[in-house]
Amino acid sequence: MNKRYVMVHDENKCIGCQACNVACRTENDVPDGVARLQVRVEGPFGEMPNLHYSYARISCQQCEDAACIKVCPTGAAYRNDDGIITINKDKCVGCQYCVAACTYKVRFMNPVTRVADKCNFCTDTRLKRGEQPACVTVCPTNALVFGDANDASSEVAQIIATRATYRDKVHLGAEPRVYRIPAKKGGIAS
Amino acid sequence: MIKLDRRAFLKGAGASGAACAFSGGLPGSIAAMGAEPLKGSATAVNSMCEMCSTRCPISARVVDGKTVFIEGNKAAKSFGGKVCARGGAGHSLLYDPQRIVKPLKRVGERGEGKWQEISWEQAYAEIAEKMQQIKQQHGAESVVFSSKSGSEHGYVFDLAKAYGSPNTFTHFSLCPGAYGVAAQVMFGTKVKRDLGNSKYIINFGHNLYEGINMSETRGLMKAQMEKSAKLVVFDPRFSVVASKADEWYPVKPGSDIAIALALNHVLIADNLYDKAFVERYVAGFEQFAAQMRDYTPEWAASLTDVSAKDIRRIAHELAKAAPHAVVDFGHRNTFTPEEFELRRAIYAANVLIGNFERKGGIYAGKKAKTYNKFAGADVAPSLAKPGVKIPSPTAERIDTYDKQFSLVASMGGVYQSILDTFETGKPYPIHGWIMARTNPMQTMTDRARIEKVLKGLDLVVACDLYISETAAYADYMLPESTYLERDEEIADKSGKNPAYYVRQQVVEVIGDTKPAWQIFRELGIKLGYQDYYPWDDIHTLQLAQVHKDYALLKRIKTEGYVSFGKPLMLREPKMVADFTAEFATAIAADDDGSYGSHLKFKTPSGKIELYSDTVEALVAGRGNIVFRDVTLKQPDELYFIQGKVAVHTNGATHNVPMLANLMSDNAVWIHPKTAAARGIADGDKIRLTSSAGSEEGKALVTKGIRPDTVFAYMGFGSKNRELTRATGKGIHCGNLLPHQTAPISGMCVHTTGVKLEKA
Ligand code: SF4
Ligand code: SF4
Ligand code: SF4
Numbered sequence: 024m025n026k027r028y029v030m031v032h033d034e035n036k037c038i039g040c041q042a043c044n045v046a047c048r049t050e051n052d053v054p055d056g057v058a059r060l061q062v063r064v065e066g067p068f069g070e071m072p073n074l075h076y077s078y079a080r081i082s083c084q085q086c087e088d089a090a091c092i093k094v095c096p097t098g099a100a101y102r103n104d105d106g107i108i109t110i111n112k113d114k115c116v117g118c119q120y121c122v123a124a125c126t127y128k129v130r131f132m133n134p135v136t137r138v139a140d141k142c143n144f145c146t147d148t149r150l151k152r153g154e155q156p157a158c159v160t161v162c163p164t165n166a167l168v169f170g171d172a173n174d175a176s177s178e179v180a181q182i183i184a185t186r187a188t189y190r191d192k193v194h195l196g197a198e199p200r201v202y203r204i205p206a207k208k209g210g211i212a213s
Numbered sequence: 214m215i216k217l218d219r220r221a222f223l224k225g226a227g228a229s230g231a232a233c234a235f236s237g238g239l240p241g242s243i244a245a246m247g248a249e250p251l252k253g254s255a256t257a258v259n260s261m262c263e264m265c266s267t268r269c270p271i272s273a274r275v276v277d278g279k280t281v282f283i284e285g286n287k288a289a290k291s292f293g294g295k296v297c298a299r300g301g302a303g304h305s306l307l308y309d310p311q312r313i314v315k316p317l318k319r320v321g322e323r324g325e326g327k328w329q330e331i332s333w334e335q336a337y338a339e340i341a342e343k344m345q346q347i348k349q350q351h352g353a354e355s356v357v358f359s360s361k362s363g364s365e366h367g368y369v370f371d372l373a374k375a376y377g378s379p380n381t382f383t384h385f386s387l388c389p390g391a392y393g394v395a396a397q398v399m400f401g402t403k404v405k406r407d408l409g410n411s412k413y414i415i416n417f418g419h420n421l422y423e424g425i426n427m428s429e430t431r432g433l434m435k436a437q438m439e440k441s442a443k444l445v446v447f448d449p450r451f452s453v454v455a456s457k458a459d460e461w462y463p464v465k466p467g468s469d470i471a472i473a474l475a476l477n478h479v480l481i482a483d484n485l486y487d488k489a490f491v492e493r494y495v496a497g498f499e500q501f502a503a504q505m506r507d508y509t510p511e512w513a514a515s516l517t518d519v520s521a522k523d524i525r526r527i528a529h530e531l532a533k534a535a536p537h538a539v540v541d542f543g544h545r546n547t548f549t550p551e552e553f554e555l556r557r558a559i560y561a562a563n564v565l566i567g568n569f570e571r572k573g574g575i576y577a578g579k580k581a582k583t584y585n586k587f588a589g590a591d592v593a594p595s596l597a598k599p600g601v602k603i604p605s606p607t608a609e610r611i612d613t614y615d616k617q618f619s620l621v622a623s624m625g626g627v628y629q630s631i632l633d634t635f636e637t638g639k640p641y642p643i644h645g646w647i648m649a650r651t652n653p654m655q656t657m658t659d660r661a662r663i664e665k666v667l668k669g670l671d672l673v674v675a676c677d678l679y680i681s682e683t684a685a686y687a688d689y690m691l692p693e694s695t696y697l698e699r700d701e702e703i704a705d706k707s708g709k710n711p712a713y714y715v716r717q718q719v720v721e722v723i724g725d726t727k728p729a730w731q732i733f734r735e736l737g738i739k740l741g742y743q744d745y746y747p748w749d750d751i752h753t754l755q756l757a758q759v760h761k762d763y764a765l766l767k768r769i770k771t772e773g774y775v776s777f778g779k780p781l782m783l784r785e786p787k788m789v790a791d792f793t794a795e796f797a798t799a800i801a802a803d804d805d806g807s808y809g810s811h812l813k814f815k816t817p818s819g820k821i822e823l824y825s826d827t828v829e830a831l832v833a834g835r836g837n838i839v840f841r842d843v844t845l846k847q848p849d850e851l852y853f854i855q856g857k858v859a860v861h862t863n864g865a866t867h868n869v870p871m872l873a874n875l876m877s878d879n880a881v882w883i884h885p886k887t888a889a890a891r892g893i894a895d896g897d898k899i900r901l902t903s904s905a906g907s908e909e910g911k912a913l914v915t916k917g918i919r920p921d922t923v924f925a926y927m928g929f930g931s932k933n934r935e936l937t938r939a940t941g942k943g944i945h946c947g948n949l950l951p952h953q954t955a956p957i958s959g960m961c962v963h964t965t966g967v968k969l970e971k972a
Binding site for chain 2: 036038039040041042044045046048049050052055056064066067069070071072074075076157160161162163164165206208209210211213
């Protein structure tokens with residue numbers, strides 16, 4: 024595996040507008056009632072006038088050490104050659120072990136296909152056509168950047184090298200591949 | 214804030230399950246008619262969004278006959294190839310089972326929800342007959358016409374003219390109008406903001422990160438990211454813009470004007486203003502300066518809850534960043550009866566820092582004619598206005614019955630004057646209302662009064678996509694094709710340089726709908742005005758627009774968005790140098806490297822007017838920019854303010870399935886102290902009561918609002934039965950806001966007092 028696809032979500036630039044959520048639904052045919060992606064705006068935290076919101080991307084974290092793959096009895100949850108974790112619909116028996124095991128609770132049963140579903144970095148839709156993921160394409164403020172972190176010249180590699188980023192719940196050891204640039208009170212930091 | 218909790222993530226935010234009993238039976242709907250799989254082009258079609266009024270250039274592609282994937286057209290640089298959630302959800306509107314795709318005739322009482330499918334032929338014939346009857350009995354002027362501005366209003370207003378009614382209205386006075394009127398008075402033209410190049414931005418609640426206007430939203434983010442611009446926000450609510458600001462002041466609702474005036478005071482008193490600019494381009498400075506003398510930061514502090522020290526410092530910082538700085542003059546914050554003065558006070562601060570036609574400041578749009586004059590060559594083609602000149606009706610407009618609104622009358626009219634005229638019968642009674650894609654019951658104030666008007670007219674016709682809150686009271690509902698199903702005229706999108714784009718059909722029409730140009734043309738012909746419609750279809754029109762230049766038309770259609778020349782701001786030496794280098798025939802720059810000597814203002818004085826004789830003549834005492842205290846609420850009430858959310862547009866998108874799923878309710882923002890005093894907990898049912906009406910909703914207890922204020926996103930709480938995903942969900946702002954018209958600007962008022970109690 025020589026590729027290491029990652030997503031950077033700049034929470035500092037994110038405005039919580041859900042354009043990404045809508046684009047993802049459309050491109051990946053995600054039915055009503057479930058979602059591969061949401062950006063959850065929470066808060067405000069702090070005391071007036073020093074308040075702030077958090078803008079959190081809730082989606083598959085593409086763990087390097089993925090619980091969903093480990094528990095899947097049929098091999099339906101698997102990792103592509105390029106490292107992206109996706110689902111083989113034909114092999115999924117709907118046992119929901121992966122839904123229960125997911126460290127980030129972002130797997131769900133697709134009510135239409137009746138198999139497990141989640142963000143797969145648009146691997147079988149946009150990526151296949153050589154395009155950027157749907158959410159990245161539409162994001163009004165360019166808060167999302169996607170690419171191969173193993174390629175030192177890629178934008179994601181440069182962001183990870185130069186910006187203060189964090190990942191969600193790293194203490195759980197899943198090694199997520201969604202990087203976040205924290206939003207903080209006091210304007211946008213470039 | 215769009216509240217998405219963990220449960221909602223798994224379940225979806227509700228509304229999908231509620232695709233309800235009604236939808237199967239609603240006559241004329243896709244559900245009733247059935248719909249074929251989508252047929253459309255396999256490759257992407259460049260077009261124009263219509264999910265809000267920004268009209269972003271888009272690129273849309275049909276996927277597997279099932280859906281349409283919409284993204285931005287990358288050729289339009291300032292839009293960056295982006296769409297917002299609304300823009301991305303266009304297919305959800307297109308294919309909504311509740312969308313109306315067959316003409317309907319009302320069979321019950323107005324608003325009762327009983328409809329019958331009819332043919333277009335029958336609809337035209339009956340409407341035309343009724344219109345002729347009204348014209349004979351009461352005169353053509355007794356029928357009013359209203360439309361959302363943009364692609365439809367031309368066709369609707371042409372019909373009005375042909376019929377003989379001067380009474381045409383757009384959304385103007387209900388939201389964006391005041392800064393338009395103020396700009397017209399001061400600069401003689403509309404002005405734009407160059408946010409993307411700004412280094413210092415003062416924002417009075419212009420909620421660009423929620424009420425998304427793609428190119429401006431991106432401009433603001435670009436300024437913050439790339440120019441390290443400082444953003445100062447005055448807003449009673451902790452909006453998303455406030456959350457991204459360097460400084461946020463929870464200003465007292467309606468008092469923004471005091472801050473704007475105090476900024477002007479400091480700029481003059483501390484000698485921070487651009488004297489050379491003022492001397493050269495400004496009229497009325499003396500009167501203005503004399504008036505500003507009393508408006509000290511200390512005076513403003515007592516009204517606004519912002520400290521004098523901060524106001525003074527901000528004025529100094531603004532002046533330091535000048536001219537690459539801007540005081541944002543738009544859009545919705547707390548609308549008070551002093552809207553006109555607020556916008557003028559904001560423009561005045563921009564004038565004082567000399568940011569006109571400077572990077573990061575404000576500027577006038579440059580259409581082909583102006584641009585070519587500077588270039589000394591035909592750099593950009595100009596569009597022709599095809600068609601026949603229809604004589605203007607002679608009757609007086611209902612809104613100029615009060616002369617002070619004569620400025621607004623020519624810009625979009627005082628929409629809510631329909632309510633006054635209906636009641637007073639002055640200057641004459643009205644009998645009919647024909648409207649297209651406008652939803653005053655959500656976007657105007659005093660819903661109850663609008664209902665009364667609609668119930669009392671002889672004829673009400675609505676052209677829309679859904680049976681909107683307002684269309685529910687129509688006699689005839691004419692279903693328009695969605696923007697993904699229709700071609701339109703080429704539109705001018707010129708900014709710093711000329712640009713054009715066009716809306717193009719992406720999918721075959723579903724059901725029996727028609728584009729507005731066709732509907733109003735066919736109705737016009739039925740009425741006997743065929744001479745005014747010498748064209749058969751939109752393609753003939755487009756071709757006439759481009760002076761039969763086939764190649765140009767093809768280019769605009771293929772690329773979707775075509776921009777000509779180089780960006781030009783007349784007082785920006787670097788841009789002028791680039792411009793003159795590019796075009797050998799260009800007018801030579803002045804000694805200072807700018808085109809400053811060519812700056813003319815279409816005002817009576819030919820200068821920017823800080824004092825206006827025109828306005829003084831309309832209402833004595835209003836020529837100068839003056840502070841007037843207004844009572845927005847009673848002592849025992851809270852301020853009620855409203856605003857936009859990123860996933861909905863005014864009164865138009867709340868029934869779109871995908872967007873309703875994201876947000877179907879508008880919980881009322883209440884400060885914890887205010888809530889506690891009334892025993893209200895987060896999520897409790899509450900009741901708001903104002904002088905206009907009473908609404909029941911849910912409490913959102915949050916620190917992000919002043920204790921003396923409550924806030925709700927607008928457009929929710931519809932009351933007619935047909936919008937089943939939106940009806941009865943959340944509070945209806947228009948039912949709380951009283952009908953009141955602001956002087957000169959003709960704006961309706963969006964701020965009022967409410968009593969809050971646990972329901
Ligand atoms: S589209 Fe971009 S800005 Fe909007 S919510 Fe998604 S990540 Fe945030
Ligand atoms: S990468 Fe693709 S699947 Fe994942 S959230 Fe973005 S749009 Fe959805
Ligand atoms: S801002 Fe969104 S809804 Fe409005 S025109 Fe642009 S993409 Fe469409």
